[in-house]
Amino acid sequence: MNILSIQGLQKRFGEKSVLRGVDLEVPQGSIFGFIGKNGAGKTTTMKTVLGLLRADAGEILVNGQPVQYGQTSTNRAIGYLPDVPEFYPFMTPREYLALCGESLGMPRASIKERSEELLTLVGLAEEKHRIRGFSRGMKQRLCIAQALLGNPLLLICDEPTSALDPVGRKEILDILLSVRTQTTVLFSTHILSDVERICTDVAFLNDGKIAMQGTVASLKVLHPTQDIQVELHNPEDATRLLAAFPAATRTDQATLTLHGDEQLMHTLLSFVTQQQLSVTRIERLEPTLESLFMEVVS
């Protein structure tokens, strides 16, 4: 079952066509990495899902319900984390969550209970001050709390870690990872290490379209790299191998990286056997998200 389904979404701003037929399926229970360059249209896609922007064409279904611009009833199933969240600075976190809870129509008792639970989760339970003095990281954490307040089916995070320092980033990622049992997470970013750490599924947005999407594991299988790495027991053997395969690059004293298909692997193996080189390791390198990303954007 897909919690979010986008078909043929198009959006242009004046002359500039930002989205040119985006098709996206976000399966329930996934942590979905939505990857693209700066300006690729990630935020535009998310804002359209939230009914904040009018789509020029295409259909968006949130939990089976169509999204209508301006009328944001589908948003009751969604928790949203903008890239730079802004709160009413004159309120305390508890007051803000109470306002959110009332807006969602939650019963008073459960607002209180859930607020405490979430403030503890994001590490703001002891915070009695008004939001005015909060750091960016604290605001981001409060934002997660407000987004999760109504037990949303889908949590949409727009570059939640981009503006944070490494400690703040780790905290946010840990929180996102810990809520995955409660909700599906759609999370846009261009920081690939974050995706690698927590995402189960990814989609790459490029040139206004989804260039590739699937589970991280399946994409890696479907898009194998052409790189073979050989680690030899001693540097002399590495030199001999390099002499025979001049296209190889030397990664360090005893390690070479070659670029080629299965045929090259066979040639390489027979050369190693013939010359009786002592090998520590030969492996076909796994594709990284970075290599997939480069493949998409180039």
Place this chain on the structure above:
Amino acid sequence: MRAYLAFFKKELLEYSRSGKLILFGILFVLFGIMNPAIAKLTPWLMETMAAELAQSGMSVTAIEPDAMASWVQFFKNIPMALIVFVLVMSNIFTKEYASGTLILMLTKGVARYKVCLAKASALLLLWTMGYAVCFAVTYVYTDYFWDQSILHHLVPTVLHWYLFGVFCICLVLLFSTIVNTQTTVLLFTGATVLTSYLAGMLPKIKHLMPTALMNSAALLVGKETPQDYLPAIILTLTLSCAALIAAIPLFNKKAL
């Protein structure tokens, strides 16, 4: 209803914590006290300046202050209070557009018309309270010093100005849903009031315009009757309601 109430409470909390409540509290009480005070002090001021004025060829005769002088001051000061009120409160929407604070609320599924109505009612409540305080203070002091029976139609005159304030507030709300900055909201509100004022110069429609409600003197001295203002009242009420009703679909379609 709960979302509306929650948002209404949020607006009131903002007024109180941002100091606006205190500001208007002081402002309206101060204006309320100033009206009878100025009326009371004018003769004394004139007297102290009499010698100076005499030198420049003006002769000052004794003025006896009365309730009328106090209420004339009231209707001189209220425009000032209304201008300050509109200047300070005209960012009620635009501030939220600029900071993006509304986005999180709307992405909670709050219907936009509730936000609009909550803001409108909070703003109207603040104006009503402030105006009532100003009126009450002036009334009590004037009553203490002078005989108020010389006044004609005090209550209708006071209500006219109140209604004119409501009209201006509705304009602020309407333009806030159309444009994005406080300056433009003020510009459009000012332009509308000016248009009404200029149109009021044409004798044929003079009695229709909302700005006709600003003429207090004729009614106070009994030269005119409240019935003469009925067309202006009806038009002002209609326009205010229309502005509020139009604001809702406009806000619904606004890109944030």
